[in-house]
Amino acid sequence: MTEREIKNLLQAVQDGKLSAEKAVERLKHLPFEDLGFAKVDHHRALRQGFAEVVLGKGKTPQQVAEIVNSMLRKKGSRHNILITRADAKIFAAVKRAGGKDTRKAEFHQLSGFITVERSPEITGKGVIAIVSAGTSDIPVAEEALLTARMMGNRVEHLYDVGVAGIHRLLEHRGQLAGARVIICVAGMEGALPSVVGGLVSVPVIAVPTSVGYGASFGGVAALLGMLNSCASNVAVVNIDNGFGAACVASCINRL
């Protein structure tokens, strides 16, 4: 029931065509979101002023292509499109899907993301800096980077600045100081966010990665390290969740 329908219902009451009692009855049994005040939507966080997001995994290339196609056909919408956990086959299907915007589709091999950047608009107020510790953390960092960019943020990245070579990190202190939000991606002992958090006063979103072996337990060591950070401006997301870190950072950057 749309706002219009409610108005019609009330009009019917006003016109004496419907008794007040009956109207109460009908209103009581409406699914409340039809009343127009239940605009909550679990994709809203991503859609409002952001990219449209499609999870590639578990869908056939053709299914993904059709979803993308319908997004591209939506009039008035110039949102960026982000396909997560995709592969070369999905990419080929998307390219074939046609429409001039598919020419803008790009496949990012490390993270398995496909991006269709349709809108150059920057809606985030400052820079999101993405800092990662080792070369093996780069896929997760790229996932964060592409997500943040598709959501309309200016993004900078500092790769390979692990804590065992602290000078490399310190040498980029200026760049860190210029960021409005920092995403820290690290596996192994997950110490990077503590050091970075101590160097800046903006929020640091820490992403543990599953990089490591033995007692890294698939990222648990890094996760625990980050949750126990002695820097007080650090919050943490799930292991390998570069996408989620960028969503949180993007929420913050739009404030």
Place this chain on the structure above:
Amino acid sequence: MTEREIKNLLQAVQDGKLSAEKAVERLKHLPFEDLGFAKVDHHRALRQGFAEVVLGKGKTPQQVAEIVNSMLRKKGSRHNILITRADAKIFAAVKRAGGKDTRKAEFHQLSGFITVERSPEITGKGVIAIVSAGTSDIPVAEEALLTARMMGNRVEHLYDVGVAGIHRLLEHRGQLAGARVIICVAGMEGALPSVVGGLVSVPVIAVPTSVGYGASFGGVAALLGMLNSCASNVAVVNIDNGFGAACVASCINRL
């Protein structure tokens, strides 16, 4: 906003005192539960046709007594009252709280429950049987027993029927067969629900207890045993959660 108020609002529309547009606007911004259709309540499961439940822990004896007092003063209500995680001091305060019903208050030392049985009414359709493995499991079993009883169920119990003395259990097969729902309370290896589940065709609610030492890990061994039960009519609640098991069993017994 109560149903009455909504009716008044609609009456105002009918009477031409309020335009349809304005009425829509007001309805849109109402907290929806005021419309009268949001009667959901996380205590409903316990309150509808059941006992009233007070968590004793974390409250002063005086606070508990006052809550109980206000329950006793509610007209028309003859619900049983259940105070969980209580102690002798709380019991004394409740007894002092006055009113003739407090004479019915009883303190159950093992489980730390206080009961005020005001209504002898049985609303559960069949018998809930509570089976426990060792003498140390009895406090949790008593917790389940009192909860089930206060919620209007006929309850039977079989204590000390562990799986290492299987004949004791088998000798009570008749009793098990007569139950409509069975609650199985066991610590250590938590094997009892598997054996009981194999003997009956009614649902078995398994409660792991923290009884044990060393590799029982505070009930984890029993919990895992129950989750992996080879009997297919077994579902599990949290460690030591006799109260919760009885709530689920009571829900089932009222069907």
Place this chain on the structure above:
Amino acid sequence: MTEREIKNLLQAVQDGKLSAEKAVERLKHLPFEDLGFAKVDHHRALRQGFAEVVLGKGKTPQQVAEIVNSMLRKKGSRHNILITRADAKIFAAVKRAGGKDTRKAEFHQLSGFITVERSPEITGKGVIAIVSAGTSDIPVAEEALLTARMMGNRVEHLYDVGVAGIHRLLEHRGQLAGARVIICVAGMEGALPSVVGGLVSVPVIAVPTSVGYGASFGGVAALLGMLNSCASNVAVVNIDNGFGAACVASCINRL
């Protein structure tokens, strides 16, 4: 020794052909289930008035086909047949197995179940509602759905109603309210059963799924969430155990 044989034995005593002492001796050494009073059977829960269940995994397609064949040949039996953890090869073998009922065999790809629905009889008293959170939980939800249906229950399902888009769930409150038992399937944080449990007063059987990554630890996060549910009408089964949840729900629905 069947009931008939026992009767014969007692007849022999009555007829003076066997002394009481000898009869005692023979009875003492009988495997007791031969006495006819040990009809316990760990498959009973599934067979009595239900489907016949075959575990496909670990058997050759030919073996499964033969088992199904012998079930189909059993006179008088019109039970539904459920083959769990099967695949396309097993399905082909079953189809070839012949007999007109194999024409009713269906293969369900998501859950890997084969069903042979021979009896349309509904023995469950009410509706079992199956609610799942994300699209990746659907295989486990389908496993529950098919099991419940083959066991003679009316089943309804609500898919993709995660807690981060709470309105979708609330909009189906009517459907939830109409169910006699609810099966809640959810991975990740496993929060769905708590919310659903708060909306209804019937028992909720929660199934954690191994959906997720990183700190979901193959379903452990969801499992723990469900065991710690703040709704008191929730009981839990093993990770990914849609079959078990449906068995428990079916037990309940026949009460």
Place this chain on the structure above:
Amino acid sequence: MTEREIKNLLQAVQDGKLSAEKAVERLKHLPFEDLGFAKVDHHRALRQGFAEVVLGKGKTPQQVAEIVNSMLRKKGSRHNILITRADAKIFAAVKRAGGKDTRKAEFHQLSGFITVERSPEITGKGVIAIVSAGTSDIPVAEEALLTARMMGNRVEHLYDVGVAGIHRLLEHRGQLAGARVIICVAGMEGALPSVVGGLVSVPVIAVPTSVGYGASFGGVAALLGMLNSCASNVAVVNIDNGFGAACVASCINRL
């Protein structure tokens, strides 16, 4: 070596009193923070424009009182003072410490915090909303609330809005919508941040609490639930870390 000293050194070079080589040598061996460009400080996040924070635990009441005293004597500084993990004895010592500001000292029993609010200045741009699930989560919520307030934020709180009674939460949607950052405090299954995260588009900082028993494992269940949240605007801090959540939220609110 302060900036002044460096200038003197360079002046000496300019004046020909020191050779360039010697100056290089001396600069090379300076602790670099003496150069004035190493103003990083791990307490900076808390001190810049915020409260001064003293950890009460592990210090004698007298030691805490002296630290507070020296803070109060610092000229020009009107920072709020926050003493964490304190108790009644520490509070008495602080009150005795003298100075008119100690009259403003307050002891908050639930969280064990002492506050000395000297500056009413609000530096955070919006409202930080603190939402908690159960009454047992309130100490951690209060810890977050006092920290956020002492750091110059407007704070609102919604207590006792657990997910099993979803309407209570929904009824406050307006209040949630008005916040710039939300702190979600929950024990047991830790589902609250997922539901709240789905209702708003601002960042949600989730704090698992150690509330619960059995399979809550001292807050691990809630922690895992929050890390696996299906809402994408949620980041997590350590178990019971209300202080840390407020620090992160405060960082965000000053952006």
Place this chain on the structure above:
Amino acid sequence: MTEREIKNLLQAVQDGKLSAEKAVERLKHLPFEDLGFAKVDHHRALRQGFAEVVLGKGKTPQQVAEIVNSMLRKKGSRHNILITRADAKIFAAVKRAGGKDTRKAEFHQLSGFITVERSPEITGKGVIAIVSAGTSDIPVAEEALLTARMMGNRVEHLYDVGVAGIHRLLEHRGQLAGARVIICVAGMEGALPSVVGGLVSVPVIAVPTSVGYGASFGGVAALLGMLNSCASNVAVVNIDNGFGAACVASCINRL
């Protein structure tokens, strides 16, 4: 129903006082253990030819004294009596309980065991050797020692022979070689059973103890070490379960 009663029943059939059908019916509903062939008893392992065992924990001193008293009064029985997890108060009560045998009661402080040795009879065929690693493991070793002795075994012990001082162990190789079963008690890394197992060809029952700190996790490190022993004649019991190890060893020693 005893054997006699069954005979009577059959006699009634023989005498024509009871029809065969009725007899079948009655037999079908008998609890089978009444047939006389269900003599299983989960305490049998301990009682048959062994000590009588009373768990002291969770009983009042008076209750324990009464149980012991009734044991002492049983005619014909000269079993040893073992009270586990007892304390000085229980010991005093037992001493006061009277009867000449209570003069034989002894309290063993380290293990908290009370023994009443009434029978010097040795029923075990060989020697049980109890080997422990550190002085802190002695309470668990003493628990094993007293249990084994009360159950009629010759027991020898080798204390303080940890693997980091391998020569101490090797110097007692003769003693180890003379044992029929060996109980190995060790905390920390739990390596002792592997070394001992390699030196002998008899079964080694390993008991991990909760001795240690940090990453010993209350005995888990020792438990895992023992389960992974590279010696193939090692089996393991629960952490700190000296009693259980002695029960198993005693079973073996009577073979």
Place this chain on the structure above:
Amino acid sequence: MTEREIKNLLQAVQDGKLSAEKAVERLKHLPFEDLGFAKVDHHRALRQGFAEVVLGKGKTPQQVAEIVNSMLRKKGSRHNILITRADAKIFAAVKRAGGKDTRKAEFHQLSGFITVERSPEITGKGVIAIVSAGTSDIPVAEEALLTARMMGNRVEHLYDVGVAGIHRLLEHRGQLAGARVIICVAGMEGALPSVVGGLVSVPVIAVPTSVGYGASFGGVAALLGMLNSCASNVAVVNIDNGFGAACVASCINRL
């Protein structure tokens, strides 16, 4: 240095060819096992009076064949040969290795064991009974069975006697009662050893298997269940370690 050599050395002293001092010196630096009293050998437990054991895994088929060949050529030895973790290729190589005994080689597919039974001699004093719960536990049970048999024991097995169908187990009580040692193999909740242990008074060696899914955690649930067994005659070996269980049982059976 063999016993002979030591005698020679001492003879040289006796003959005055070597001074006492020099003899002391030489003895002091000898590897002590050369003295002839260091016959310890970690394979002894398996070799003395048993089978010869070859670990197939990690060796080429040719390497295994050569080892077996050299065993077959050893004069006087008629030991059985057991090749663990082997496959069809290794079996073919062993068959090709020649010698008449290889005709006796058999490959056991479920357990991946190859046996060459050369000696029918039974050295174990009684029967080892191997009891397993489900069909998926059979590979581990077979591993135990073949190991026990190759080591000269009479072995009986009872498969598929899970605790959810307790009558099946009880019907074989006679067989259990006749065993001298029992090996219990079970996955999932690992409850079988507790029930079996309660029915007998001989030692029970419990083997948890990795059978199960979800919260079975690769056999951890079964392992914990067995370590926490309420039957006191149960000791445990590592997950899936059928070989080890049979080694321990064989040690016991030779006593």
Place this chain on the structure above:
Amino acid sequence: MTEREIKNLLQAVQDGKLSAEKAVERLKHLPFEDLGFAKVDHHRALRQGFAEVVLGKGKTPQQVAEIVNSMLRKKGSRHNILITRADAKIFAAVKRAGGKDTRKAEFHQLSGFITVERSPEITGKGVIAIVSAGTSDIPVAEEALLTARMMGNRVEHLYDVGVAGIHRLLEHRGQLAGARVIICVAGMEGALPSVVGGLVSVPVIAVPTSVGYGASFGGVAALLGMLNSCASNVAVVNIDNGFGAACVASCINRL
């Protein structure tokens, strides 16, 4: 049997008083360490050229005093004495024990260590630097410091140099560079050894502490962080094991 006795035995052979055969026999059955070549001793690492170590915990003050007394009376020995896990009562008893050296006894409250420094001799070749992160780590750091000092090492310490204030650490780089071995003590995320390890080229012994709360899991987070250190010159000891770290460092410093 001492070297002297062996010589006597051989002399007897030489003198013809003992046959070679008999001598062989006697030598074969000697505990080999009596031969004089088994000087291994698990306390040797601590005693050779080091302090004498007494574990205070689990001993009465009087027992400790007597042990210390006997050490003090040993002629010729001027070793330092270290009593670990002691308290004020033990200290008083040691002081009363008499002898002029007890005047040198000192009680160190934070670590609970008592030292009796009798020998000022420095046997370690370089400096052991002890670096710790937070004030709560100091007890463990002091434990390491006192142990290292009593064992004859020059020790320096840097306290309160956590990674979130990296400049404090960097400012002491000179001091770090001067050490021959570094002990790094840190709780929470345990990141310090990685940063320190990257700054130096000497071995770093990392000690995780149980400092922290929630997801620090009693030091597990720090332990895992250290085991996964991205610096390759870091090795780890048990949680809170300052004593062990100093033993390892001391071993290294004597090389």
Place this chain on the structure above:
Amino acid sequence: MTEREIKNLLQAVQDGKLSAEKAVERLKHLPFEDLGFAKVDHHRALRQGFAEVVLGKGKTPQQVAEIVNSMLRKKGSRHNILITRADAKIFAAVKRAGGKDTRKAEFHQLSGFITVERSPEITGKGVIAIVSAGTSDIPVAEEALLTARMMGNRVEHLYDVGVAGIHRLLEHRGQLAGARVIICVAGMEGALPSVVGGLVSVPVIAVPTSVGYGASFGGVAALLGMLNSCASNVAVVNIDNGFGAACVASCINRL
């Protein structure tokens, strides 16, 4: 900014071309490592006087070959080259890379290491002994061995000396006693370092391996065993980290 540039800057001050103020300003904003005193580098530990290390994993054969090639072309450098986690393809590419040194390239299959030994120089002062328990631990032992050798150490190895055959280990005591550092590699129960540590007084670096099954949990059992070692000269590195153990040992051996 190099040292030269700083000198130029100071010269400019001296020459009056730059004011002291401006120079201060420029120095303040320099990345400090440009000052020439920040030569820290997280690869330094490996490069200074050691091998050059290339991580093969995650790089194409061509990429590795090019890196090696550029190392080989560096003038003056005769460092050994170590390629970790490589395979046959990478080895072929390196061989093809040309230059006479590639003829020295060797591929080590067990550990997957490629070595190019260009410098025979021994820089370590003593011998590093590598001791391993079982044949399956050899790949990790070889990893340690090659790393230590490439870093200029004399290395000896003792393979297959598990604790269940203690005499094998004891027979090599002389060899152990001759080492300056010992690396102990062991899976399963990880007991070897405790026994070895008790036999020597030099530092022992323990490497747990993931060898084992069931309750070895991928090396966790061995890791915990080593962390809880009762020998006080043992420090531990990550599971399977033979490379790291050799780095630490090499650091020590150069002291």
